[in-house]
Amino acid sequence: MAILVIAEHDNSALKGATLNAVTAASRMGDDIHLLVAGAGCQAVADEAAKVAGVNKVLLADNAAYEHQLAENLSLLVAELGKDYSHVVAPATTTGKNFMPRVAALLDVAQISDIIRVESADTFVRPIYAGNAIATVQSLDAIKVITVRGTGFDAAAAEGGAAAIEAVGGVHDAGISAFVGEEMAKSDRPELTSAQVIISGGRGMGSGENFALLEKVADKLGAAVGASRAAVDAGFVPNDMQVGQTGKIVAPDLYIAVGISGAIQHLAGMKDSKVIVAINKDEEAPIFQVADYGLVADLFDVLPQLEQQL
Amino acid sequence: MKVLVTVKRVIDYNVKVRVKSDNSDVDLANVKMAINPFCEIAVEEAVRLKEAGVASEIVVVSLGPKAAQEQLRTALALGADRAIMVETDEALESLTVAKLLAKVVEEEQPELIIMGKQAIDSDNNQTGQMLAALTGLPQATFASELKLEGGKALVTREVDGGLQTLSLNLPAIVTTDLRLNEPRYASLPNIMKAKRKPLDTKTPADLGVEVKAHTQLLKVEPPAERQAGIKVDSVEQLVDKLKNEAKVI
Numbered sequence A: 001m002a003i004l005v006i007a008e009h010d011n012s013a014l015k016g017a018t019l020n021a022v023t024a025a026s027r028m029g030d031d032i033h034l035l036v037a038g039a040g041c042q043a044v045a046d047e048a049a050k051v052a053g054v055n056k057v058l059l060a061d062n063a064a065y066e067h068q069l070a071e072n073l074s075l076l077v078a079e080l081g082k083d084y085s086h087v088v089a090p091a092t093t094t095g096k097n098f099m100p101r102v103a104a105l106l107d108v109a110q111i112s113d114i115i116r117v118e119s120a121d122t123f124v125r126p127i128y129a130g131n132a133i134a135t136v137q138s139l140d141a142i143k144v145i146t147v148r149g150t151g152f153d154a155a156a157a158e159g160g161a162a163a164i165e166a167v168g169g170v171h172d173a174g175i176s177a178f179v180g181e182e183m184a185k186s187d188r189p190e191l192t193s194a195q196v197i198i199s200g201g202r203g204m205g206s207g208e209n210f211a212l213l214e215k216v217a218d219k220l221g222a223a224v225g226a227s228r229a230a231v232d233a234g235f236v237p238n239d240m241q242v243g244q245t246g247k248i249v250a251p252d253l254y255i256a257v258g259i260s261g262a263i264q265h266l267a268g269m270k271d272s273k274v275i276v277a278i279n280k281d282e283e284a285p286i287f288q289v290a291d292y293g294l295v296a297d298l299f300d301v302l303p304q305l306e307q308q309l
Numbered sequence B: 001m002k003v004l005v006t007v008k009r010v011i012d013y014n015v016k017v018r019v020k021s022d023n024s025d026v027d028l029a030n031v032k033m034a035i036n037p038f039c040e041i042a043v044e045e046a047v048r049l050k051e052a053g054v055a056s057e058i059v060v061v062s063l064g065p066k067a068a069q070e071q072l073r074t075a076l077a078l079g080a081d082r083a084i085m086v087e088t089d090e091a092l093e094s095l096t097v098a099k100l101l102a103k104v105v106e107e108e109q110p111e112l113i114i115m116g117k118q119a120i121d122s123d124n125n126q127t128g129q130m131l132a133a134l135t136g137l138p139q140a141t142f143a144s145e146l147k148l149e150g151g152k153a154l155v156t157r158e159v160d161g162g163l164q165t166l167s168l169n170l171p172a173i174v175t176t177d178l179r180l181n182e183p184r185y186a187s188l189p190n191i192m193k194a195k196r197k198p199l200d201t202k203t204p205a206d207l208g209v210e211v212k213a214h215t216q217l218l219k220v221e222p223p224a225e226r227q228a229g230i231k232v233d234s235v236e237q238l239v240d241k242l243k244n245e246a247k248v249i
């Protein structure tokens, strides 16, 4: 049986996380169908059809799916999912929102946030904020899976030539409605796909001081992240949070500035290739995972760093 | 309005778990346990709704071993009115928890259900959404603001790109994110009072739900340990190492 992957998109472009989910799916089997559900999203389907390894694109284009409301989307995916061996989505806030509903409607478990595929029914996932790694076997006929992007390389965005098939029938539960959104605008790379990330913590002292980080980020072409403490203190918006309950990242270079290294923060970044810690407290736990540590005042270091890059 | 809140007993968030040497699971013997932080936020939100005159009664539910009564008592001390303990020593998967909760919802008929977005042990992030599907109710996950207006729940959610606001028909299910509120501490008089608040115990059989395994835990291993690297003395040295040794810039 084939594998159904649910594409993540904003009705105009495919989101990168979809490509990691396609790679994960390709380890479970080789007949991969990609569902694009949204409104006015033909362009996304066209893009999806080109993804290497995708055999078919299903397009459900209807106002009911415009904002990916979990109530509506889960009804659609559960109905389609009955004919698949696996239903797979990225473990983004969208995937985390609707996929458990799909699992419950299908009366199966969801295996969340997998980082490895051992076989078609056995998956590896972190638990306890990444302090333990569990290998879990599914006993269900249909496997509902969300994929942690950092665990899998992105599938090639070009090279495929899948047919696009329209899906009929509309599911509108009519019990929830989209009111509005405030999306952070940034010219920087997205945190989850950036090669370099520089993150600030409570030690930054204020939102204004994040300008010091941004100047370094500009030099490095880096994304800017934050600890929960920096978000809670109102220095920066929530979408910048890295950690167990924020974004999971694994760039080539992660620079932690004024971040102590709580386990919840480490859970989100300790798979980065190279970690740099800048902290004035030499006992800070972040140094235990850092490849290069600099014990110094960040207000001295950041301007120097900007200059020397 | 009646509000139902779920609280899970989990390892204290400050404790770093260890994996058992036979790799069968993590070792929870003699580990400090607490209310899941997100559930604490759920209780706090309900208590604030009661203080604002919006909620009339707060019922807290926990499922699992008898020891979870401790967390229910804490929730009662924080301001919940009564508690339901669904007791079992069997391992509960999220789908089973959701099925049991669906029965409790059927019996209690709450107008609002507040749950944590994620249990910090399983890191599943799914039970609230599953309960919503089983009961056919609308959901707002990862809530950072909750308002009840004109018979609807207006919820702001923390999503990857920023914030999103949804309007839900009631009854509805809301799962909490960290910024929703800052939970209070229980006062000593309230802890004493909580001991006399009603706590009902049921079993999965009482609720007519079979505890079934949908997954099998094959093994649990410690994560690959990172070795601490070196300390550099200056920004020059750092830049040099990143360029010439790590070659990442």
Ligand SMILES: Cc1cc2nc3c(=O)[nH]c(=O)nc-3n(C[C@H](O)[C@H](O)[C@H](O)COP(=O)(O)OP(=O)(O)OC[C@H]3O[C@@H](n4cnc5c(N)ncnc54)[C@H](O)[C@@H]3O)c2cc1C
Residues within 6 Å of the ligand: A200, A201, A202, A203, A204, A226, A227, A228, A229, A230, A241, A242, A243, A244, A245, A246, A247, A257, A258, A259, A260, A261, A262, A263, A264, A265, A268, A278, A279, A280, A281, A284, A296, A297, A298, A299, B013, B037, B038, B120, B178
């Ligand atoms: C359920 C739960 C989930 C959580 N999820 C997350 C999560 O996803 N992500 C996350 O990050 N946190 C999360 N947290 C919070 C986490 O436990 C920590 O509280 C948080 O990570 C601390 O942030 P911080 O390191 O910025 O602040 P602190 O721990 O206060 O550290 C600040 C650091 O800055 C240093 N510093 C101060 N001034 C300077 C200076 N001038 N120069 C250099 N260094 C300086 C200090 O030495 C200190 O080490 C979660 C907590 C809970 C309970």
Ligand SMILES: Nc1ncnc2c1ncn2[C@@H]1O[C@H](COP(=O)(O)O)[C@@H](O)[C@H]1O
Residues within 6 Å of the ligand: B006, B007, B008, B009, B036, B038, B039, B061, B062, B063, B064, B092, B094, B097, B114, B115, B116, B117, B118, B119, B120, B122, B123, B124, B125, B126, B127, B128
């Ligand atoms: N055994 C349980 N007892 C009470 N609440 C639970 C239980 N399991 C899950 N929950 C609730 O569901 C939320 C999400 O859990 P999970 O889906 O396991 O991450 C938790 O924050 C709790 O509010």
